[in-house]
Amino acid sequence: MLRSFCHSRFNATLALIGGSGVQSSLDPAGREAERIAALFWWMTGGTVVIWLSMVALAFYAIHARPEAHTEKRARLFIIGGGALVPTVVLGGLLTYGLSMLPDLIAKAPDGSLRIAVTGEQWWWRVRYVLPEGGEVVTANEIRLPVGEPVQFDLDSPDVIHSFWIPTIGGKMDMIPGRQTRLVLHPTRTGTFRGVCAEYCGASHTYMAFYAVVMEKADFKRWLEEQRQPAAEPVDPLTKQGREHFLANGCSACHTVRGIGADGLVGPDLTHLGSRLSLGAGFLPNDLETLTRWIARTNEVKPGVHMPHFRMLPADELHALAAYLASLK
Amino acid sequence: MSEPSHHPTHESRQSLWRLIVSPTIWAAHFLLSYITAAIWCEKVAGRDGPLTGARVAIAIYTVVALVGIAINGWGGWRRHSYGAGEVPHDADTPEDRHRFLGFATLLLAALSAIAVLFAALVVIFFNDCR
């Protein structure tokens, strides 16, 4: 019983350290993450060896040969163990780590998929730059084709953010006034989580997103769908919702392509209903949450740069939410 | 028992400055390499440009720094081996203080040399400004 308790505790601890599945550097789903995980395991192995040697030395000094050593022997220990070995070990680790870096920051080959991501307080503006020209705009979710290099062009209009999908690769800061670059090679399909990895204000912890790695054909289909204008409302409720959306000034901040809403302050909502999450990766995308988001925005997300619409009557809120949810 | 003032171990001839020569060279090497690479990438090569010129400059800094450290370390070694003293040079005599300062200089020189090499290692692996 105690054993099984310990065992499950141990597993829980491991899971906590390593994470698993959606947001773990140690369960890689990308070439960059694989190398980072390899580096981590080498480092861990190295430190375990050093620790064991230290324990062995302590044992040797206390139990195996407690008597005084000759001057020569003592000097050997001090110079060898205190200076030589650490220099060689550190030099080795430094060389190994440095040798990895050039590849990690290399440019993607020409013709690779390029995605411009802007970190804003506290959400992600995402633009797929199409090789044939033009772009597809979305937000708070990133989809990638498996087995292909993708180049992210990153920046920020406000404060420093950092773009990180631990399962797929390393992180890269998004710095105002400067474009940074990150190349990732996803190696297997799945749904992973990305986060902002640089404290950026009140809702920093609520600035996340899902990264979905898909088969190439699925990805192409998805991108084509995202390129389309918003779906026409088909029933009276969603038709009403669209009117409320335009009448309440949502369109001053939000774009919904095809209905004349072209605000650029907040996330593009053209296909909001197709997203896995709401409010930048931290809320479920369902009708109830959507209604709460619109009515009590600032309670849901502290400091949010969207006004709340608590003054709207319940039926209007309901229609708004139904309309946005229908935008698949 | 005190030595004449021109004798190498006389207290008035000891200096703490020689102790910090090597670490200072290390700091200068680091700063110069950093600034050179920054200016090179910003003003000359551009953000994705080759690092060639900066690499050559850093290679030169490294050789110069290592020679400087070697000279300083050699001086330390000579003072450390002055007369017939054994480490840890902790006797309360001008001779042992002389040897001790030399020995400390030597150790700092070794540390600085390794640090300079570690810093220079970076440009062996990187050949562009990214």
Ligand SMILES: [Cu+2]
């Ligand atoms: Cu943040």
